[in-house]
Amino acid sequence: MNQELQNAMAFYEPAPQDAYPGVEGKCLWLWEVLQGDFHESPTTAQTVTGTLIFMIPLVDQIGDVRDLVANCRKINKDTDDTWAWVALILTLIGLFPTLGSLAKGCVKVVIFQVRRDIFKATAVMSKVEAPVIDKAVSSLKRYLDDPKVRRFLAAMKIHNPFLYLAGKLDDVKSRLTIKGLLEKFDELMQVTRQLFDSVITFGPEALRGRVERLWTVLVSVRNKADEGMAKTLRPAQDCLDQIINRLRVEGDNAYRARLGNNNHVLGNRENAELELIQRKKPDWVDEVDDPSYPALKNFPSKALESIAEGWPDISATSKSPVRNKFNTFDESMRAAEVSPGERLYRVVEPGAKSFDNGGFWIRKVEFQRLTSKSEWRRNFAVWKSWNENGEYLVYTVPPGQPLKVWEGRAATQKFESMDTYKLEGGREQILLDPNNLKPGFTSPRKSTGWGYDDGTGNPDLDPLKPYLGLPDLTHNWYE
Known part of the structure; x- marks a missing residue:
């Protein structure tokens, strides 16, 4: 034949x-x-x-x-x-x-x-x-x-x-x-x-x-x-x-027009993620009515004093890149500092959607506790359409003044178009003003080792998977 x-x-x-x-x-x-x-x-x-x-x-x-x-x-x-x-x-x-x-x-x-x-x-x-x-x-x-x-x-x-x-x-x-x-x-x-x-x-x-x-x-x-x-x-x-x-x-x-390169899923990533969830609900997604860590609905009035003292303005009226991000925390949100020499970790995906100098980070102890992408998604409440994962980088706070940040438990996140699907949250996250980061203190990107998809390498099991081949590991700094 x-x-x-x-x-x-x-x-x-x-x-x-x-x-x-x-x-x-x-x-x-x-x-x-x-x-x-x-x-x-x-x-x-x-x-x-x-x-x-x-x-x-x-x-x-x-x-x-x-x-x-x-x-x-x-x-x-x-x-x-x-x-x-x-x-x-x-x-x-x-x-x-x-x-x-x-x-x-x-x-x-x-x-x-x-x-x-x-x-x-x-x-x-x-x-x-x-x-x-x-x-x-x-x-x-x-x-x-x-x-x-x-x-x-x-x-x-x-x-x-x-x-x-x-x-x-x-x-x-x-x-x-x-x-x-x-x-x-x-x-x-x-x-x-x-x-x-x-x-x-x-x-x-x-x-x-x-x-x-x-x-x-x-x-x-x-x-x-x-x-x-x-x-x-x-x-x-x-x-x-x-x-x-x-x-x-x-x-x-x-x-x-988009900033950066064009390495992204074309069109609506949320629809593709919903397709994945409805086909076979992943283990990091819950179907619950009541959130475990309810998100803040209003910016706490007591936090206004911290903003006046130099902490990032994450209120609804802010003009910073992290405007209105207080709702990613539950009631545990608090003003905190990261000392010079301390390391913060940020999980990212390749391409224009994930910047090295983004707002969300975690401390070293939290990063070292992670054992899988599934655990990261569930406990830090990160939907696939927000961040596909695959790479991470480390920021070392430079000598001088400590870095002023907001810290607290990640709030439970519901799926935007389907209230029944939720990510639990609950692990300690950090939110900072990207303008306060300095490129020279950022490490090269490294592979998380968890891959660029949440399937088994089969696009039919992960319709959102946008990346093939070797890791990109390319810096992407938003100016």
């Missing part, structure tokens, strides 16, 4: 070991791969969303055949299922050559998520709901944040991929016809038949009947496709409109 084909199949399912040796075993392997249901396995989802799939020989083609098989099986069960036909139309849209290789890859990432959620829907839908589009765009953001994709975008001089992709999809939508969709259907049927023939010719004899029965299902759906797609083209176009409009919104928002 062709080595390129074997390599492509390996992206979807591991090769069989001993049960079916030789060519027959490889053909059985191909048969199992082609019957996959929209790349549901984690290894495949990781590949589809984290690789330039359209540049790997045959990987993309096998994925198209798998999707066609899944679509046709769904339609065959109920030919009146509007959304099954919409899913098929979305699959075929991803084959249009007018998109170009980059847009084609991006479209498939979006369509993959939309189509999968359509298939999983249990209630009768009148339209594709907004959360479905949200998840699809989150998948696209992770794809666009892959270093390989970034380099490709830079080489093509595409500075705003969201608007670029919206334009490409708008062009496809304006040209979308039943005739054009059927042509793509027929082209994909030819590829499918070739792969099926390989299974029949070189695979176990027992597979012949199963292959032909599946081919009969595909042909049956194709024979009904003229009528089926004519009835559902409008809902498919409406779905495309939703995707295009959302991409334009992302394009308008994601690339506004």
